[in-house]
Amino acid sequence: MTAERYGEEIPAEGGRIASLAPDGAVAASGIEVGDIVREVDDEPVHDILDWQWLTADDEFSVTIEREGLLFEADVHRVPGEPLGVEFEDVVFDGVRQCANACAFCFVAQLPDGLRPALYVRDDDYRLSFVYGNFITLTNLEDRDVQRIVRQQLSPLHVSLHAVDDDVRARLVCPTVDDTTLERIDELLRGGIEIHVQIVLVPGMNDGEVLGRTLEWLASREGILSVGIVPLGFTAHQRRFERSFSADESHRLVHSLEPWRARVRASRGIGWVYAADEFYLAAGEAVPGSAEYDDFPQYENGIGLVRSFIDEFSETIDDVAIVPSETVLVTGTLFAPVLESLLRRFGLNDRVRVLAVANRFFGGNVSVTGLLTGHDIIDAIREDGADARYLVPDIVVNSDGLLLDDVPAGDLAVRTEAHVRVVGPDAAALVNALATPV
Structure with a gap:
């Protein structure tokens, strides 16, 4: 040197x-x-x-x-x-922040007092390429587009939500000139492929507005997939009081079938995928694995239920007997899925589900990954069984902390129960079920 x-x-x-x-x-x-x-x-x-x-x-x-x-x-x-x-980090010059004021922004709905990292509203194309984070493209400059094309940073993951200018103005609320559609076309011409996310808000970008959005996207072959997820809201905001009802979820799921058939006929893929929440809210079975193709929106939470069901079904035969009474801790959204699997495989005599309501965030937040330590502790205390409790590690970050900074090890200490944190996949759960305390 x-x-x-x-x-x-x-x-x-x-x-x-x-x-x-x-x-x-x-x-x-x-x-x-x-x-x-x-x-x-x-x-x-x-x-x-x-x-x-x-x-x-x-x-x-x-x-x-x-x-x-x-x-x-x-x-x-x-x-x-x-x-x-x-x-030490993927980006060396700081994560680019979102400059929009999206009506449904989940970060903006968080209560005070959480760790600073949870309030970061990243909108960085580099993290989109590396981690699959969804970005809006509204902060993209010409030099960014040139670099993305030159280095072929593909695919990117883009939150689009709508193509109608008026709807985007009300939904995305960009603070600069909104050139997102032009940026998408620039990137596609440069050979960059894109996965799209649409956060669906009742009465704003569903129905005919969604149809126009899908029409625009379907005409561009570089759009690899479209994931449609429902509005999520907490109790720490005043704008939204509801998301999609069972009937609305049913209609949404079935309204996508013509689009899926059309694109499958031309490209051989279903292309547009509804979030698991829509099927669960509608009380319908999630599609078979073939309908998810290669699960292109898996990291967006689409297809997780189907993947879990299939993996559980393939591995549960390894469990001859559950050695002790076991309680599976989960969010209210996934609880019916687990209960159905336990009944199907005759495990409900030794294993049951504890559905934990999300009191911390409130609203319609029901996914397991957003459960806090205090809510889990309260639920286990209220349950009060002489059993082992299995908690999926999707509630814990890399530092071993839950969202409210409760250490994973404190779950057992503060409940005075046998609590074990296990992997989030079905194979890990099956292995835990077969393992003695």
């Missing part, structure tokens, strides 16, 4: 190295954990995508900052060899 570049201005962006493979090419160049990567071949590095793009060659120069000084390191690697470097 060459000597310090004294007196030079240190670039603003850069990513701090979290770990290095000791036998990797980057470590061999003299770069160390904790160093901040500023440039590659004199090009600034704004995020991990820049790093991957700029280090595609087998030889390159890296400018790093260490203790306030700049160093140059020449990296040489064997063709195809991984560089062996991990960064």
